[in-house]
Amino acid sequence: MSTAETVAGNETADPPTPQGIPDEDISAFLFLEARLADEARYSEWESLWDDDALYWVPMHPDDDPATRLSYVYDNRRRIRSRIAQLNSGARHAQTPPSVMRRLLANLEVLERTADTVTVGANFVLFEHREDTTTWAGRYVYVIRRTADGQLRLARKTVHLVNAAHAVPTLAFLL
Amino acid sequence: MSTEQAATSRVRAAELVQPYRVHGSVYTSPDVFELELRRIFREGWVFVAHESEIPEPGDYITRRLAGEPVIVVRGKDRVVRVLANRCAHRGNRLCNAEAGNSSSFRCPYHGWTFSNDGSLVAVPMRDGYGERLHEVREGLGLVPTPRLDSYRGFVFASLAPAGISLLEHLGRATGAIDRLLALSPTGTLQLTAGWMKHHQQCNWKMVMENNVDGYHALFTHQSVYDAVRPAKVSHVPSKVEVYVRDLGNGHAEIDYLPEYTRLDEEFVWFGRLRREQAPEYVAAMEHAHGPERTHRAFVVGPPHTLIFPNLFLAEMNIMTVEPLGPGETIAYTTPALIPGAGGLNGRMLRRTEGAMGPAGFLIADDGEIGRRNQLGLAARQPEWIELSRGLEDDLTDETGVVNHDKSAETPQRGWWRHWAAVLDGRLGAGEGDA
Numbered sequence: 001m002s003t004a005e006t007v008a009g010n011e012t013a014d015p016p017t018p019q020g021i022p023d024e025d026i027s028a029f030l031f032l033e034a035r036l037a038d039e040a041r042y043s044e045w046e047s048l049w050d051d052d053a054l055y056w057v058p059m060h061p062d063d064d065p066a067t068r069l070s071y072v073y074d075n076r077r078r079i080r081s082r083i084a085q086l087n088s089g090a091r092h093a094q095t096p097p098s099v100m101r102r103l104l105a106n107l108e109v110l111e112r113t114a115d116t117v118t119v120g121a122n123f124v125l126f127e128h129r130e131d132t133t134t135w136a137g138r139y140v141y142v143i144r145r146t147a148d149g150q151l152r153l154a155r156k157t158v159h160l161v162n163a164a165h166a167v168p169t170l171a172f173l174l
Numbered sequence: 175m176s177t178e179q180a181a182t183s184r185v186r187a188a189e190l191v192q193p194y195r196v197h198g199s200v201y202t203s204p205d206v207f208e209l210e211l212r213r214i215f216r217e218g219w220v221f222v223a224h225e226s227e228i229p230e231p232g233d234y235i236t237r238r239l240a241g242e243p244v245i246v247v248r249g250k251d252r253v254v255r256v257l258a259n260r261c262a263h264r265g266n267r268l269c270n271a272e273a274g275n276s277s278s279f280r281c282p283y284h285g286w287t288f289s290n291d292g293s294l295v296a297v298p299m300r301d302g303y304g305e306r307l308h309e310v311r312e313g314l315g316l317v318p319t320p321r322l323d324s325y326r327g328f329v330f331a332s333l334a335p336a337g338i339s340l341l342e343h344l345g346r347a348t349g350a351i352d353r354l355l356a357l358s359p360t361g362t363l364q365l366t367a368g369w370m371k372h373h374q375q376c377n378w379k380m381v382m383e384n385n386v387d388g389y390h391a392l393f394t395h396q397s398v399y400d401a402v403r404p405a406k407v408s409h410v411p412s413k414v415e416v417y418v419r420d421l422g423n424g425h426a427e428i429d430y431l432p433e434y435t436r437l438d439e440e441f442v443w444f445g446r447l448r449r450e451q452a453p454e455y456v457a458a459m460e461h462a463h464g465p466e467r468t469h470r471a472f473v474v475g476p477p478h479t480l481i482f483p484n485l486f487l488a489e490m491n492i493m494t495v496e497p498l499g500p501g502e503t504i505a506y507t508t509p510a511l512i513p514g515a516g517g518l519n520g521r522m523l524r525r526t527e528g529a530m531g532p533a534g535f536l537i538a539d540d541g542e543i544g545r546r547n548q549l550g551l552a553a554r555q556p557e558w559i560e561l562s563r564g565l566e567d568d569l570t571d572e573t574g575v576v577n578h579d580k581s582a583e584t585p586q587r588g589w590w591r592h593w594a595a596v597l598d599g600r601l602g603a604g605e606g607d608a
Binding site for chain 1: 369
């Protein structure tokens, strides 16, 4: 399984045996992250990220981002730019912001290291603008516990079920 | 007369396009859309693939061309073909993968097998065809597109057996492809990063036309320039020597060359990259082209050119569109990676993701504006869309119709003039498909 340091990799090659379910504070952190994204609370969402952040939406689960194009491949600096654009009030594709609610399910631990835990979860997201679009897929998160006990998001990968085919505009936070 | 022809014969494009305005129904009418599929996407030349997508014998990709599924395949003879993706027996879609390598395609329905040059090579239990077997085997191969041609790696097809040549169609637009390839040490590209597929709720022409609209950036993309980073050069027309040009045949461009030449600064078009950030690429370019031509290529940069009807050379990206309906389009985008460019290609991938596609800082907003354009046009008044900006300052020279104000609607006027001529069958149409 990948860690925050790994760039590429097949994240669908998850462990074949149960690794446990996330601790309560980890789950609560992920539910908060989902709610902030749903409610377009951009700066608060941004504050969850660690400095080595990677927010990645590939077109195929096995793609190597060194040679393959992704829908989103944001490091910390680009996350800052994305949030600045959303906060500008002139990001037309999110003006007004989509009304969204997402469900997280099947949360499971995929890997633990000394200071990180990797969590996989399935999601369904209802996005309403003038019509409702249903998005679905799998999130893989790497969450870090800092020395002072805070939780930080180091990596979030979004495997959309329809990523290989044409997708509508996704200017919101997936 | 077929139903389709009956519907489209009601359309007279000359009545919908005037020198400085077009009728709103060009974006919304199902009859116009049907006629476009026939006149532009079936009878005309359309971009279908790049040779680098299928470099080896047996490599194939599947695409749609005017709604028809096709296999673009390099045969064992290395020849590139575009074949109808339909089993010649009962019509099953034959190849169901997006890409791959295979010497043959076997239909899972009754086991008919076709070589990757299209010929029928195996019919199971063939005795059942009796005396017709020979005729079946000879006559029922995968149907190739009537015409196929390429220009420097860009493959174009036409579903009509006759019409103008690809070079006649491309006209002055070959210069834009040449300009892009001047940035490659090998004179080739590598479109191997995969295509972003963006489903947009607007007419395909809005996607294409907007690419050469020099007027919208200050408004549509204000959030990028205000909140993220300033534009590479100003989008205020009076502050830059950026020209717009109608190249003829519907091709058009925004030409940054005069401004870049004036600045005489390398890579203004690539985040003002410094040479030391791309040492392998710079060395390969100087080795291939010498220091002067290399400097010139780095200064003038890539084209920003629309090639009628479905190819946009988006500087270091390639974009193509697939029309699905009057208000529905898929836009495909991939970076124009350069063989031997080393780390530059990695930068290019990240730049494409930043700007383009459904989550891109630029194109997501263009898609939203396109959607609202389509929604707004549901109001039938005013009937006409105004495209007169800069009309009085258009200059005709050997490069086409040029306007020195980048916000002039010169590219749109050229696009629509050609569009109407093609739809009315006045030029560029095939003769055998009617």
